[in-house]
Amino acid sequence: MPAWAIAVVSIGGVLLLLIFIVLIRTMLFRPKKRAKDEEKPASIDKEKAVTSLQALIRCKTISTSDHKDEDKNEFVKLKETLRTTYPLVFKNCEYQELGPKELLFHLKGKNGDEKHPAIFMAHFDVVSVEPDRWTEDPFAGVRKNGVLYGRGTIDTKGTLNGTLRGCEELLLHGERPEHDFYFAFAGDEEVAGGSAKLAVKYFKDHSIDPYLVIDEGGAVVNGIFPGVKKNTALIGTAEKGACAMEFHLDGEGGHASAPAPHTPVGRLGKLAVDIEDHPFHFILSEPVREMFDILGRESTFTYRMIFANLWLFKPILNKLTKKSGGQLNALVRTTVALTQMEGSKATNIIPTKAMIGLNMRLMPPDSVEYASARLKKLSDKNGIASTPIFSYAWNPSRISTTKSEGYSKIKNAIEGTWGDDTLVSPYMMTACADARFYGEISDKVYRFSAMKLRPEQMEMIHGDNEQLNDEQIAETVEFYYRLMRSL
Numbered sequence: 163m164p165a166w167a168i169a170v171v172s173i174g175g176v177l178l179l180l181i182f183i184v185l186i187r188t189m190l191f192r193p194k195k196r197a198k199d200e201e202k203p204a205s206i207d208k209e210k211a212v213t214s215l216q217a218l219i220r221c222k223t224i225s226t227s228d229h230k231d232e233d234k235n236e237f238v239k240l241k242e243t244l245r246t247t248y249p250l251v252f253k254n255c256e257y258q259e260l261g262p263k264e265l266l267f268h269l270k271g272k273n274g275d276e277k278h279p280a281i282f283m284a285h286f287d288v289v290s291v292e293p294d295r296w297t298e299d300p301f302a303g304v305r306k307n308g309v310l311y312g313r314g315t316i317d318t319k320g321t322l323n324g325t326l327r328g329c330e331e332l333l334l335h336g337e338r339p340e341h342d343f344y345f346a347f348a349g350d351e352e353v354a355g356g357s358a359k360l361a362v363k364y365f366k367d368h369s370i371d372p373y374l375v376i377d378e379g380g381a382v383v384n385g386i387f388p389g390v391k392k393n394t395a396l397i398g399t400a401e402k403g404a405c406a407m408e409f410h411l412d413g414e415g416g417h418a419s420a421p422a423p424h425t426p427v428g429r430l431g432k433l434a435v436d437i438e439d440h441p442f443h444f445i446l447s448e449p450v451r452e453m454f455d456i457l458g459r460e461s462t463f464t465y466r467m468i469f470a471n472l473w474l475f476k477p478i479l480n481k482l483t484k485k486s487g488g489q490l491n492a493l494v495r496t497t498v499a500l501t502q503m504e505g506s507k508a509t510n511i512i513p514t515k516a517m518i519g520l521n522m523r524l525m526p527p528d529s530v531e532y533a534s535a536r537l538k539k540l541s542d543k544n545g546i547a548s549t550p551i552f553s554y555a556w557n558p559s560r561i562s563t564t565k566s567e568g569y570s571k572i573k574n575a576i577e578g579t580w581g582d583d584t585l586v587s588p589y590m591m592t593a594c595a596d597a598r599f600y601g602e603i604s605d606k607v608y609r610f611s612a613m614k615l616r617p618e619q620m621e622m623i624h625g626d627n628e629q630l631n632d633e634q635i636a637e638t639v640e641f642y643y644r645l646m647r648s649l
């Protein structure tokens with residue numbers, strides 16, 4: 163056989179082998195058998211679940227970056243409402259305020275182990291509203307046709323109510339958990355006020371190593387993963403970092419009739435395009451790798467083939483996500499969104515000052531230092547030597563383990579509440595929550611908003627007509643009751 167024929171035959175052989183391996187791996191990439199836990203029924207008072215949340219909605223606890231603009235009375239009213247709405251919690255828990263915006267409850271468990279409690283987090287402040295865009299008063303607690311309207315129903319007085327109502331149910335049923343519980347609620351999460359840090363300091367000072375920490379995060383949703391039709395509960399085991407940067411440029415200014423070849427606006431525009439043309443590298447972080455492994459198995463053949471063979475298809479996935487942007491892309495790299503641009507006020511004036519502003523979300527292990535240095539390099543290349551200005555910046559959170567008892571118990575409570583066919587998967591949260599501060603004391607921090615949400619409800623978070631129906635509100639309480647009972 164001539165040499166070229168041997169080459170063709172061996173290349174063909176390698177290709178066939180490759181296809182064979184890819185197909186075998188795809189075939190074997192099927193959902194893992196799940197050990198089923200026998201779940202006891204959990205009956206809760208559904209009407210009380212709704213009326214308690216309704217009472218919280220009626221407190222107009224809007225956070226503003228300038229605290230002077232806040233209505234302090236509404237925050238006082240909320241604290242009083244907690245006392246009257248959840249009497250058994252107050253009767254059985256030690257209660258203290260670590261700061262004006264950080265409430266801490268402590269329930270003693272049966273095992274006497276004070277160092278490994280379960281910590282339940284939520285925030286009781288909300289973002290502002292544009293009342294004209296709402297069909298109902300956002301703070302009146304309007305209940306209509308089985309739906310409760312109100313700012314904060316989803317984000318996140320719903321889980322605040324879930325925690326406290328769940329605990330009321332536990333105590334009503336005369337059940338005491340094995341573990342100690344702490345409820346740590348902040349009143350300035352929406353403006354990144356950092357009161358949650360007071361609780362972290364308290365736990366650190368008391369050498370507490372939590373059994374688990376649960377805070378807002380992913381929900382039970384549908385249609386979030388290509389080719390998967392089952393309901394999926396997403397538990398954020400980490401969150402991306404965030405960084406806001408501005409580049410400013412001073413120029414000569416002048417009249418638009420006799421411009422230089424490049425004005426400050428043109429030069430910053432060129433930098434903006436350059437930044438967009440240089441996306442960050444592909445990173446398969448642990449939460450996303452686990453997510454692809456769990457949900458990929460449930461998907462259609464093509465996606466199963468891709469996710470079962472990432473060793474081969476990673477470059478293709480990298481290219482596809484770079485091109486598509488959006489949610490999937492945000493799960494595999496640090497993203498940059500150009501958000502601001504300022505020049506002169508009139509079209510016939512060349513500005514003496516111009517700026518662009520951007521928002522970065524950092525995928526671990528990319529740090530603020532690394533990511534901003536990368537952009538600085540691009541700005542230097544474009545001859546824009548100004549030092550970037552940071553409005554805020556923090557690194558990605560620590561990554562939590564899914565191999566803890568706490569994670570399994572959350573998973574069981576999810577399956578007990580929303581049914582065994584609900585998929586449970588870790589994920590990388592692209593938004594921010596107070597939970598990130600807890601990385602300092604624990605690798606068992608889970609971000610899960612225990613609600614089954616319809617796609618349009620996702621838009622209502624920080625948007626208009628935020629609402630939950632009676633069934634959703636009751637399910638949240640049931641989830642917490644189930645989880646607490648198992649701890």
Ligand SMILES: [Zn+2]
Nearest residue numbers: 317318351378
């Ligand atoms: Zn929130």
